Amino acid sequence: MRDYRPEVTAEAWHAILSSRGAEAIREFLESGYQKAKTRAAETVARNTRYIEDVNRFSIPGSAVRATSSRVLRGSDSEKGEYVQGGLTKAQELDRINGNRYEEKVAAQARADRDYVAELAARDPGPQVRAAAERALSVGDDVAIGLFFKYYWASAAKLDDEAFRRGAADLDAAWHSKIRLLTEAALAAEKAERESSGELARKARADAIAAWRSIDDQASQSSVNWVAERDKAAAQAAAWAEVAAHARASTTEQDWASVIARAEQGNTSWADEAEWAVQQAGTWQAIAAQARANAAAATDRDRGDQ
Numbered sequence: 262m263r264d265y266r267p268e269v270t271a272e273a274w275h276a277i278l279s280s281r282g283a284e285a286i287r288e289f290l291e292s293g294y295q296k297a298k299t300r301a302a303e304t305v306a307r308n309t310r311y312i313e314d315v316n317r318f319s320i321p322g323s324a325v326r327a328t329s330s331r332v333l334r335g336s337d338s339e340k341g342e343y344v345q346g347g348l349t350k351a352q353e354l355d356r357i358n359g360n361r362y363e364e365k366v367a368a369q370a371r372a373d374r375d376y377v378a379e380l381a382a383r384d385p386g387p388q389v390r391a392a393a394e395r396a397l398s399v400g401d402d403v404a405i406g407l408f409f410k411y412y413w414a415s416a417a418k419l420d421d422e423a424f425r426r427g428a429a430d431l432d433a434a435w436h437s438k439i440r441l442l443t444e445a446a447l448a449a450e451k452a453e454r455e456s457s458g459e460l461a462r463k464a465r466a467d468a469i470a471a472w473r474s475i476d477d478q479a480s481q482s483s484v485n486w487v488a489e490r491d492k493a494a495a496q497a498a499a500w501a502e503v504a505a506h507a508r509a510s511t512t513e514q515d516w517a518s519v520i521a522r523a524e525q526g527n528t529s530w531a532d533e534a535e536w537a538v539q540q541a542g543t544w545q546a547i548a549a550q551a552r553a554n555a556a557a558a559t560d561r562d563r564g565d566q
Contacts, residue, residue, distance in 0.1 A: 264429045272297035290437045308340040324354040324362040331411055336418035366406030370512040385495040386420030409514050435482040446471035465562050472555035479548035483541045490537035493530050500526035
């Protein structure tokens with residue numbers, strides 16, 4: 262499972278490595294995944310409340326006030342990192358600088374403002390678009406500069422985390438559906454083998470219906486994964502365009518950092534797109550196998566007539 266939440270990945274690995282085998286996987290899909298998601302959400306809520314308290318009682322103009330304000334708009338992972346170490350670094354800056362913190366932002370060129378406007382209009386990530394729109398709505402050099410320096414990357418993480426949460430939910434939901442239908446199909450086939458006459462025909466009909474449902478559901482899952490692939494591919498392409506823009510830019514932004522972030526984003530989203538392609542292929546194979554099982558049961562039904 263490609264999930265950024267440690268609570269979820271730990272629970273998934275616990276199920277995968279369990280000596281209970283399929284039973285542990287079933288338990289994870291039935292309840293473990295949701296419980297892990299709940300624990301992860303509780304961690305985020307706890308971190309958020311803590312940072313809000315830090316922000317509320319911090320000294321105006323301090324590094325703690327500035328960084329806690331910034332991270333409250335950030336991703337789940339950024340909040341966790343701030344609680345685990347970022348706050349301590351900000352407190353040390355305040356100790357050194359007497360609680361005086363000033364962002365050094367260069368004058369923003371017209372070209373930079375135009376690029377932020379382009380991101381607000383065209384970026385595939387809703388959080389990046391929203392962050393760009395906020396910077397434009399304030400409009401001064403500090404807002405535009407901080408977008409380039411912090412908020413763009415933070416919003417991109419929010420979009421990435423949202424995609425991963427959605428993909429994990431999609432994966433778990435389809436596996437749960439198919440598992441239940443497969444159990445029903447196998448139970449019906451077992452009943453068919455252990456009975457005769459009308460009872461066997463009834464069990465066979467139930468098996469055929471279950472296998473056909475699996476075919477339908479798995480085929481739909483494949484379609485959904487193709488849609489996820491398209492989302493990830495759009496992000497990968499967008500980051501490639503960002504890198505190209507950064508290489509050609511001559512303004513005062515830290516374009517080297519933007520290029521590094523864009524290259525990492527392009528690679529990461531390309532990996533997500535490839536994973537979605539693999540998922541689509543997996544579900545296509547499941548659909549094909551279910552189709553074959555339904556056909557075999559139908560052939561048995563004809564032979565029994």
